Amino acid sequence: VSGPASAALGIANASLVDLGGMLRARQISSLELTQSCLRQLAAHGPTLNSVVTLMSEQALAQARRADNELAAGKDRGPLHGIPYGAKDLFAARGAPTTWGAAFYRHRVLDEEATVIERLAAAGAVLVAKLAMIELAGGMGYNQADASFTGPCKTPWNLHYWSGGSSSGSGANVAARLVPFALGSETDGSIVNPSSYCGVTGLRPTYGCVSRYGAMTLSWTLDKVGPLCRSAADARIVLEAIAGHDPKDFTSSSKLPVEAALPAPTAPPAMLPSGKRRWRIGIADGTREKCQPEVKKNFDAALGELATNADVIHVRLPSFPYDAIVGAVLAAEAASAFRDIIEDGRVQQLADPDGRRGGYSYLVIYAADYVDAMRYRAAMRPAFEKMFDGVDVLAAPTYSTVAPPIGTPFDKAYPGTEDGDLITACNLVGYPAIAVPNGSGLHGLPTSIMFVGRPFAELDLVEIADAYQRRTSFHTRIPPGF
Amino acid sequence: MTAKIAKDINDNLFIANAFRKLRSVALPPPDFVFVASAADRP
Numbered sequence: 007v008s009g010p011a012s013a014a015l016g017i018a019n020a021s022l023v024d025l026g027g028m029l030r031a032r033q034i035s036s037l038e039l040t041q042s043c044l045r046q047l048a049a050h051g052p053t054l055n056s057v058v059t060l061m062s063e064q065a066l067a068q069a070r071r072a073d074n075e076l077a078a079g080k081d082r083g084p085l086h087g088i089p090y091g092a093k094d095l096f097a098a099r100g101a102p103t104t105w106g107a108a109f110y111r112h113r114v115l116d117e118e119a120t121v122i123e124r125l126a127a128a129g130a131v132l133v134a135k136l137a138m139i140e141l142a143g144g145m146g147y148n149q150a151d152a153s154f155t156g157p158c159k160t161p162w163n164l165h166y167w168s169g170g171s172s173s174g175s176g177a178n179v180a181a182r183l184v185p186f187a188l189g190s191e192t193d194g195s196i197v198n199p200s201s202y203c204g205v206t207g208l209r210p211t212y213g214c215v216s217r218y219g220a221m222t223l224s225w226t227l228d229k230v231g232p233l234c235r236s237a238a239d240a241r242i243v244l245e246a247i248a249g250h251d252p253k254d255f256t257s258s259s260k261l262p263v264e265a266a267l268p269a270p271t272a273p274p275a276m277l278p279s280g281k282r283r284w285r286i287g288i289a290d291g292t293r294e295k296c297q298p299e300v301k302k303n304f305d306a307a308l309g310e311l312a313t314n315a316d317v318i319h320v321r322l323p324s325f326p327y328d329a330i331v332g333a334v335l336a337a338e339a340a341s342a343f344r345d346i347i348e349d350g351r352v353q354q355l356a357d358p359d360g361r362r363g364g365y366s367y368l369v370i371y372a373a374d375y376v377d378a379m380r381y382r383a384a385m386r387p388a389f390e391k392m393f394d395g396v397d398v399l400a401a402p403t404y405s406t407v408a409p410p411i412g413t414p415f416d417k418a419y420p421g422t423e424d425g426d427l428i429t430a431c432n433l434v435g436y437p438a439i440a441v442p443n444g445s446g447l448h449g450l451p452t453s454i455m456f457v458g459r460p461f462a463e464l465d466l467v468e469i470a471d472a473y474q475r476r477t478s479f480h481t482r483i484p485p486g487f
Numbered sequence: 488m489t490a491k492i493a494k495d496i497n498d499n500l501f502i503a504n505a506f507r508k509l510r511s512v513a514l515p516p517p518d519f520v521f522v523a524s525a526a527d528r529p
Contacts, residue, residue, distance in 0.1 A: 374499075
């Protein structure tokens with residue numbers, strides 16, 4: 007389908023604030039927006055392998071309700087009437103919750119994830135459950151075809167992967183099929199599809215957003231966050247979903263948005279660029295094993311921020327990150343998925359690595375898990391010290407562009423290597439934002455990531471927003487969408 | 488399949504080996520959140 011409906015409606019690059027303004031000015035209705043998204047998802051979802059379930063009936067009812075409320079003067083805030091999609095790891099009544107695995111494709115959970123409830127309370131309209139890597143990659147995977155919905159494709163080039171495990175969340179936002187989407191991250195699953203699809207992904211601090219009703223891969227690592235068209239949009243979604251939830255005792259009562267909240271339809275009250283001088287930390291070795299284009303775009307992005315930022319070289323604390331995350335993930339995933347490992351259902355997974363990964367998880371040494379948790383406790387003061395001298399860390403989000411579908415990940419780009427930053431910061435629970443910063447090989451997006459202190463999401467949004475006000479990479483739309 | 492699983496299990500040893508190399512590091516207690524009463528949960 008060319009000349010998509012979103013373009014016809016003039017909303018392909020509309021921010022959430024723009025859409026809210028159009029809704030309140032009666033230039034468009036929530037019903038029209040929702041119908042447009044449903045049409046787009048139906049038209050392009052099968053091409054991208056990005057959609058699991060369209061929520062047509064419920065979405066149209068929600069949209070009508072949103073329109074009626076606005077007409078009656080009831081305004082639920084900046085997300086009122088705005089459609090979105092959710093990774094199919096969140097329970098939502100009225101649709102199967104598949105976790106991307108074939109053996110759960112017909113399973114309907116009789117509960118609603120807290121984030122879905124909170125977005126409904128904010129007036130947002132859930133239009134679709136979106137594709138994901140099976141079990142969020144919890145049993146291991148080494149290929150794009152690791153979901154019962156097939157390999158999800160980046161809309162920038164259909165021969166290349168969307169990233170994962172929040173695959174459909176990245177692909178559908180990039181293709182402008184939904185204004186925003188929910189994803190989750192254990193060790194890269196928000197920032198990875200954000201990078202490969204060229205969208206803005208915000209991984210909140212551990213505990214910032216309730217995980218009730220979301221699939222558990224690792225109780226001590228999982229985070230829920232939005233994938234959006236811009237940092238400003240990500241802030242609006244975060245504000246709607248953050249905060250303590252009695253149903254998730256690991257959720258914090260501390261909010262990332264303690265500062266004055268913006269008025270419901272106003273743009274987020276961010277500092278105008280140039281008002282603050284940033285101290286951006288770059289960890290040693292950050293650029294070393296990146297593709298040349300990734301390196302070049304990263305340096306150019308730092309150049310864009312140079313007028314109000316100082317670059318400071320820092321050393322990432324030395325810990326055996328791979329071993330720590332390996333022990334934590336294996337032990338917690340073995341417990342979370344013990345039933346499907348022991349009854350053999352894992353052998354129905356699409357990825358050969360995933361079919362057998364769980365068996366070795368079951369026999370991880372308990373002492374290794376305890377040691378890993380002791381290392382994590384030791385990492386906390388080391389990271390606080392590293393952040394003493396910087397406001398944020400910056401790095402290329404990934405060392406490469408998206409890998410081609412059909413090639414095992416470890417064979418796709420020899421000589422490149424992703425640094426330890428994503429794993430390290432997931433282990434300490436620090437937030438990050440990934441922002442598109444140009445194109446690399448095959449015209450595929452590259453991305454820069456900023457990492458902040460716990461609950462410093464507003465700092466991340468501010469610096470990412472400053473960057474996006476000076477550049478237009480986040481407004482680029484893949485050809486054909 | 489069985490051989491690959493056996494190899495995976497053997498590969499788990501990389502974790503113990505990585506930790507063993509750093510035995511001299513003084514590690515704090517693990518950061519588990521366990522409380523005797525649900526009311527005391529953070």
